[in-house]
Amino acid sequence: MAALQFELQHTDTQTKARAGKITTDHGDIVTPIFMPVGTVGSVKAVTQQQLHEDVKAQIILGNTYHLYLRPGLEILEAAGGLHKFNGWDKPILTDSGGYQVFSLANNRKLTEEGALFQSHIDGSKHLFTPESVMDIQRIIGGDIIMAFDECPPYPSDYKYAKDSMDLTHRWLDRCFKRFNSTADKYGYTQNLFPIVQGSTYKDLRTASAEFIASQNATGNAIGGLSVGEPTEMMYEYTELCCDILPKDKPRYLMGVGTPWNILEGIALGIDMFDCVMPTRNGRNAMLFTSHGIINIDNKKWEKDFSVIDDGIDCPVSNFYSKAYLRHLMKAKEFLGLTIASVHNLAFYLWLVTEARKHIIAGDFKSWKEEMVVRLQTRL
Template identity: 55%
Template sequence: MENLGKFTVHTTDGNARRGTLVTAHGEIQTPIFMPVGTQGTVKSLTPLDLEEMEAQIILGNTYHLYLRPGDELVARRGGLHKFANWNRPILTDSGGFQVFSLKGIRKLTEEGVEFRSYIDGSKHFFSPEKAIDIQMNLGSDIMMVLDECVGYGADRRYTEKSLEMTYRWAQRCRNHYPKGSGNQLMFGIVQGGFFKDLRDRSAEQICSIDFDGFAIGGLSVGESTEEMHELTHHTAPLLPEDKPRYLMGVGTPLDLLEGISAGVDMFDCVLPSRNARNGTLFTSQGKINIKKAAYKEDDGPLDPNCNCYTCRNFSRAYLRHLYMAKELLSYRLNTYHNLYFYLDLMKQVRKSIEEGTFQELKKQYEDVYSKG
């Protein structure tokens, strides 16, 4: 495909970038938020819902799809796009974060990581090459390299050793799937924990490999918001200007805006969908906890400034009723709204960068969300 992997920065506003990334399943306009579809589905929503809210790309999880239903089964079904009936881009993570969060039931070596399934306790092994093979079977548009996500509080010695191994693993991933050998793009991941000089070293190493994009990993792992923002601002400028930059697993609306102001282009997080299932909803007027008694007889829309299906058709009173009654429709309507809110925020961001008003938009949301 012509221009596959090409990333164009159209305009900037400070460090904020407005760009386009070309993938095998279409162009992605950045900055962008990617809804998380862990097991080949964004929980409670259909592909049609996601298309309606203009989701450009969703995330699939290599670890979960490998364990169930199995990447080879997905390949026999024609790949994840066909299996899940999603015709737009998909990014798959490498499974590294899930594997490394298992701590007690995994064993890490230079060759890869041995772990036990959380489903049935069976033993499995991911090497860097295996992680890429699985993603090739899934047929995602963007594959992530296998890396080690170091937990918050890890000491310097361990972090240094880990980032060197992550570099060797990244080289093995790229060698296993050389650039241009198919329609899938591959992103490298910068680690280095919470030591700025180690972040510098990791960025230099990973960016020396010819990846199609670069991610900032190892954040949102227990540190303070201030630490996360500081390291994002430190790391983002270390990444190539002509490639997309992806901040993994982050976060709140303010985290996204802070990341964009640092020069980040792509984000994903389970927060909007998970919070929706817990009754916490994001609006233009701040966060709303729909289970509060104050909404029991509130006939107003969830967010008067939102044009999503939920806000156009249902009252806060009804949404509270569904949540309190544990009705399945509660998950669906709440998730629809939260993801629509995030995607609409990104649309506003793209427009503001084009118009040179990004800082005003950022301040507007900071004023609303800093109230808690």
């Protein structure tokens, strides 16, 4: 058992893009990487076999808030952790539930101790503290577990943003204290990533990034972005944080985003991304492809018997036609949701793999600029 390792293999000369390798006890992850979101222990409408073979996922996410409520810790512990429970044998990252508690603004109360919230399932009351969230994530069994933070909404006034950041930092001290005083759960190393906050205030973001950098964690995350602020502001604060966070540790931009957001994030020095967008948009008939965006509901695809996307390496995307997928969506067949979700995830994984190739080849900047325009084109 060894703590997570990060090898920085190549840095682009024209941007801040990096290619690297993260080593965990459940295998290696080459970066930049996109992580499919498996909120309740399942990436919606996609099997673990499809994640392996069609999507080529290297790491997936589990959500602490949702898994804590259902199936619950007793079942997860009895199973031997989430890897054993869902049959995923590669790395898993668990988020801390901080974002879900943030999104329950009407049903939660924040104190110094933690966050008191009501279950969206049955209305029961629960308290998350930095200590309990460390214990919960140990039991879920993430290879990478996230610090418990408060994610301030956008916009936040300066006082709220500063108070929130200070609380997140005090909670982080408690997270590390609990994490360092407890043992890895299932015979492999678990790693704690702290999270930069500070809303959209330059001095707060700077202070938070410096505080997080000083923790000497195995990796670091940037939170509180992509919560409604203008895109250019998201890029500005991503870059600011990347410039402060250690170069020899992986950097994770939480909850981002569109394919073009991901390419811009890579150019700013981000290594890891996650977002529900590929699956959620797929279930709602929006396909991201190597040629641009398709709304498969549109009548123009009714007799288009060409494959969904011939530009990426995915058996599903290269097999089913646009006309057939449109038919499945119109008929509300579950298979349509699976095909669209698998395709979109495979596209995201193809995109970060291509980005890595171009970083290593030295032409990432020109490729990225061309792709950002192409990927936003509505077909």
